[in-house]
Amino acid sequence: MFGGSFNPIHNAHVNLASSFIKKLKLDKLLLIPTATPPHKSDSEMVSAEHRLNMCTLASEDIKKVEVSDIEIKREGKSYTVDTLRQLKEIYPDSEIFLITGADMFMTLLEWREPEEIFSLATVCSVPRNDDDVEVLEEKEKLYNKMGAKTVILDLKKCSISSSRIRELAFEDESFSKLVDPKVEQYIYANYLYMDKSKINYDRFDKVLKARMSEKRYIHSFNVAVEAQRLAKKYGADVEKARLAGMLHDITKETSGNEQLQIIENSNIILNDIERPSPKLWHAIAGAAFVRDVMGIDDEDVFNAIRYHTSGRANMSLLEKCVFIADFTGAERDYDGVEEMRSLSNKSLEEAMAFGLSFSVADLAKRRLAIDPNSLACYNEVVLKTSKSYNKSK
Numbered sequence: 001m002f003g004g005s006f007n008p009i010h011n012a013h014v015n016l017a018s019s020f021i022k023k024l025k026l027d028k029l030l031l032i033p034t035a036t037p038p039h040k041s042d043s044e045m046v047s048a049e050h051r052l053n054m055c056t057l058a059s060e061d062i063k064k065v066e067v068s069d070i071e072i073k074r075e076g077k078s079y080t081v082d083t084l085r086q087l088k089e090i091y092p093d094s095e096i097f098l099i100t101g102a103d104m105f106m107t108l109l110e111w112r113e114p115e116e117i118f119s120l121a122t123v124c125s126v127p128r129n130d131d132d133v134e135v136l137e138e139k140e141k142l143y144n145k146m147g148a149k150t151v152i153l154d155l156k157k158c159s160i161s162s163s164r165i166r167e168l169a170f171e172d173e174s175f176s177k178l179v180d181p182k183v184e185q186y187i188y189a190n191y192l193y194m195d196k197s198k199i200n201y202d203r204f205d206k207v208l209k210a211r212m213s214e215k216r217y218i219h220s221f222n223v224a225v226e227a228q229r230l231a232k233k234y235g236a237d238v239e240k241a242r243l244a245g246m247l248h249d250i251t252k253e254t255s256g257n258e259q260l261q262i263i264e265n266s267n268i269i270l271n272d273i274e275r276p277s278p279k280l281w282h283a284i285a286g287a288a289f290v291r292d293v294m295g296i297d298d299e300d301v302f303n304a305i306r307y308h309t310s311g312r313a314n315m316s317l318l319e320k321c322v323f324i325a326d327f328t329g330a331e332r333d334y335d336g337v338e339e340m341r342s343l344s345n346k347s348l349e350e351a352m353a354f355g356l357s358f359s360v361a362d363l364a365k366r367r368l369a370i371d372p373n374s375l376a377c378y379n380e381v382v383l384k385t386s387k388s389y390n391k392s393k
């Protein structure tokens, strides 16, 4: 049993696990993330689900390691002794080794029912640094007198700590050498441990790259550039246009299940058209992710992302700029893109009427439901522009 908060799991954890498997010839090593650690404040603690997912990613390629959610599933605070009892029930004939960090090993007597722990498992640890060696050995002697079986392995010292990784992530410095590449990717993709109080485009870049293909990243970049240009021309907030343009498709390549989860976490209820239309989810999930996960709490940015595919009645200037930029970004090359571009330079409504008449017709042709927001938007811009349209015909 190797338990811990794993907030996040890092290379030293993984090395420790591999070394114990080898040295003690273990048949199985269970990585067990804690639910609510009894000895830690939870201010920087990310959800159990995230920590569990990172453990799975970090240990995927290591034989004999299994990630277990028994502590997470158990209600209330996790005590090691309870987990050991549970493991003894699951594996009645097995010898159990409990792997602890040096700091945990030294404070074992403060844990709940230490003597029961000693009777259920051999307690194992490793020194963090040279100063630890003596102290650990003294503790070991004390525990042995109490009847405990112990193993102290003197592995190569490794000074990685989860708190250091959290610090580096928060400061936007690289921590790639300290964690598995898949864990690094996961941390960026889910915006964990990041400083949410600042607008930081480098970091937005990282979350985008962790979540999407190169092609979609280029599209996002182009939409940002185009949204900025339109914002400048028509007097919308240029900074917000860049932000919303950059992030508008942030969950476009996210699985449907995860999109729905993000939507649910943000307490957004899908309407009768949205629920059965997966194509509409990414705009809603994207807006929710940007506001609630990334902490960019701006109503106009939220709505620009939320309505970038459907449109809606009474769109703000910013919403219109992002909506159109999605059609006219530099890489777009569909039939009619040049007309759309030239209309966008005359009037936002003209460009929207042009774009929407295509997308509404396309949905109808394929016998797909049309979002009432799209229809309201279509009607609004068509009525507003009908005079000039008829004149030009």
Ligand SMILES: [Fe+2]
Binding pocket: 248, 249, 252, 282, 283, 308, 309
């Ligand atoms: Fe989109």
Ligand SMILES: [Fe+2]
Binding pocket: 219, 223, 248, 249, 326
């Ligand atoms: Fe897009």
